[in-house]
Amino acid sequence: MQHLANKSDVTYISVGNITRNEINSGSALGLQLKSYLEAIKEYPPELITQTLRTHILTTNTSIAVLDGYPKYGREAHSFEKLAREHRLKLGSVAIISITLDEAVKRAESRRICPHCQKTFSMHDSKSLSCPTCPNCLIKLTQREDDSPEVLSRRFHDFDDYMSQTLPILRNLVSDVVEIDGLQSQDKIADQLSTIFRFNSNKPG
Numbered sequence: 001m002q003h004l005a006n007k008s009d010v011t012y013i014s015v016g017n018i019t020r021n022e023i024n025s026g027s028a029l030g031l032q033l034k035s036y037l038e039a040i041k042e043y044p045p046e047l048i049t050q051t052l053r054t055h056i057l058t059t060n061t062s063i064a065v066l067d068g069y070p071k072y073g074r075e076a077h078s079f080e081k082l083a084r085e086h087r088l089k090l091g092s093v094a095i096i097s098i099t100l101d102e103a104v105k106r107a108e109s110r111r112i113c114p115h116c117q118k119t120f121s122m123h124d125s126k127s128l129s130c131p132t133c134p135n136c137l138i139k140l141t142q143r144e145d146d147s148p149e150v151l152s153r154r155f156h157d158f159d160d161y162m163s164q165t166l167p168i169l170r171n172l173v174s175d176v177v178e179i180d181g182l183q184s185q186d187k188i189a190d191q192l193s194t195i196f197r198f199n200s201n202k203p204g
């Protein structure tokens with residue numbers, strides 16, 4: 001998703017990344033977020049929308065795709081307020097669904113660069129023994145939330161998403177599209193490109 005967006009005029013927003021950046025900036029909002037992180041408590045939905053608001057207002061964002069957000073019903077309620085307050089024009093929700101077996105298989109081979117947050121699949125990598133990020137030249141690590149336990153919990157969350165979050169989003173967006181995640185990556189990329197208009201390729 002990030003890769004597709006980077007090739008277009010669409011801004012890619014990962015809530016995980018922007019909350020981390022806010023914490024690293026040492027701002028008042030970042031300090032508030034940090035207190036939850038250190039207490040191993042979930043961020044209150046209002047703090048996430050505040051972070052999102054700050055990000056949208058301070059970066060030159062005209063078209064954006066939100067990856068994996070809002071996930072929970074309470075997040076969707078908070079996001080709904082933000083969207084109405086700022087009169088955000090919301091397009092489509094795309095849901096990519098896969099089986100738990102496949103999710104576990106993919107997670108096992110997924111590595112992340114601790115510096116630039118780019119993810120890699122070890123199936124594609126030639127340097128299996130000591131994979132490093134080609135941009136930052138530092139060792140890739142496995143994401144903590146890629147463990148089988150966390151994945152099965154996320155599958156449980158998906159049921160909640162369909163019953164609680166999606167009904168709220170349906171009132172805000174023009175379209176909800178379901179994508180079969182077991183298709184080839186290229187086919188998924190094609191479908192996402194059509195939905196999110198990742199097709200205004202930047203020169204170069």
Ligand SMILES: [Zn+2]
Nearest residue numbers: 113116133136
């Ligand atoms: Zn990197």
